[in-house]
Amino acid sequence: METPDAMVVPRRADIDWLRIGAVLLLVPFHTARVFDTWEPFYAKSPETSLEMAILFIATCGAWHMPLLFLLAGASSWPALGVRGRKGYLRERTRRLLLPLIFCVLVVVAPQSYFGALTHGNFSGGYLEWYPRQFLTLGPDGDLSGYKGGFTPGHLWFVLFLYVYACLSLPLLLWLRGDAGRRFTAGLAKWVEKPGRFWLMPVPLMLAQALPDLGGKNIPYYLIFFLTGYVLLSEPGLEEAVDRRKKPALIAGLVSLVAVLAAWYFKFHRTYGLEIPFAILYEGVAAWCLVVAALSYGKGLREFRPPWLRHLAEGAYPFYILHQTIIIIIAYQVVQWGLNIWLAFCLITALSCMATAGLYWCGVRPFNGTRLLFGMKPKP
Numbered sequence: 001m002e003t004p005d006a007m008v009v010p011r012r013a014d015i016d017w018l019r020i021g022a023v024l025l026l027v028p029f030h031t032a033r034v035f036d037t038w039e040p041f042y043a044k045s046p047e048t049s050l051e052m053a054i055l056f057i058a059t060c061g062a063w064h065m066p067l068l069f070l071l072a073g074a075s076s077w078p079a080l081g082v083r084g085r086k087g088y089l090r091e092r093t094r095r096l097l098l099p100l101i102f103c104v105l106v107v108v109a110p111q112s113y114f115g116a117l118t119h120g121n122f123s124g125g126y127l128e129w130y131p132r133q134f135l136t137l138g139p140d141g142d143l144s145g146y147k148g149g150f151t152p153g154h155l156w157f158v159l160f161l162y163v164y165a166c167l168s169l170p171l172l173l174w175l176r177g178d179a180g181r182r183f184t185a186g187l188a189k190w191v192e193k194p195g196r197f198w199l200m201p202v203p204l205m206l207a208q209a210l211p212d213l214g215g216k217n218i219p220y221y222l223i224f225f226l227t228g229y230v231l232l233s234e235p236g237l238e239e240a241v242d243r244r245k246k247p248a249l250i251a252g253l254v255s256l257v258a259v260l261a262a263w264y265f266k267f268h269r270t271y272g273l274e275i276p277f278a279i280l281y282e283g284v285a286a287w288c289l290v291v292a293a294l295s296y297g298k299g300l301r302e303f304r305p306p307w308l309r310h311l312a313e314g315a316y317p318f319y320i321l322h323q324t325i326i327i328i329i330a331y332q333v334v335q336w337g338l339n340i341w342l343a344f345c346l347i348t349a350l351s352c353m354a355t356a357g358l359y360w361c362g363v364r365p366f367n368g369t370r371l372l373f374g375m376k377p378k379p
Helices: 013-033 050-061 064-118 126-134 153-167 169-176 178-192 202-207 218-233 235-242 245-265 274-300 308-333 340-363 367-372
Strands: none
Touching (some): 013 050, 013 340, 050 340, 064 126, 064 308, 202 218, 235 274
């Protein structure tokens, strides 16, 4: 078994840039949920837009969270190499579990409160609501919190990452050993054979048949997490995938456009094609667009301006804060009767500025808040 500090690769700027971009994209994505025609949300506009839902939610939904899980898996390769098994678990607990507990109780809770107000399930103050509703399940008995009640909110991503890190650790360690290295090297040679690259989304398609937890498929996202780890561990495999980035991008875009057109014109229901289009969306489109993003993102590998470190450091607390800020602002803005696209742009801009300001002035400067938001302490 490899010891700490062995098989360590330098921090990759392209991974940082992709993560920063994916986190920033969450602001318009979750703002569009306020105007979504398909599902409820914590704050909801009386006017909704199918076009906005297609443009921001459905377009990003195929590849956005899968990319974040893949990047998390890729980051686990050097982290485990530097820290070893015990250090990796300690670091994951500090970075994931502690912020998860604190931020669900403090940062996420206001989202559920505004959800209860939006859907008419409560009319009092926040301090009166918190012990009554947030410490119980919502009226629908689910964990979404859209109508009030306990919810992990958007921090389900952090919860899943912590579970993946703990449960998959034996496999991650095995992949660092001799047998695991032989396996990944063999996988790289297997992918080189013509046509086999296109078989790689098959596990994602099979995972869709498994039951969800709170609307989230645990095995599905685990595949992306492990894929990121394996890709970074085996340069030959990553190079084999890189060589197919152009056809992957084309296939991903064609698949995505086909699904979006079906959803927009509703002919998938007319011809009973819900399952095939779901497989195409979460299988082919997701896989192809994620690996294309990773491959084309390597163009930023050597772009290391001095401020990249600050952006990379702030991406995680920005992720934690952004959705609560969006809900607080959107709850007010949707009552102003603005044009729907003007309201969308205003909420997006104000949320970006408020989230960045709260992070910069309220989280970043203090070691106590840095700890609670998963950041390293200041020297």
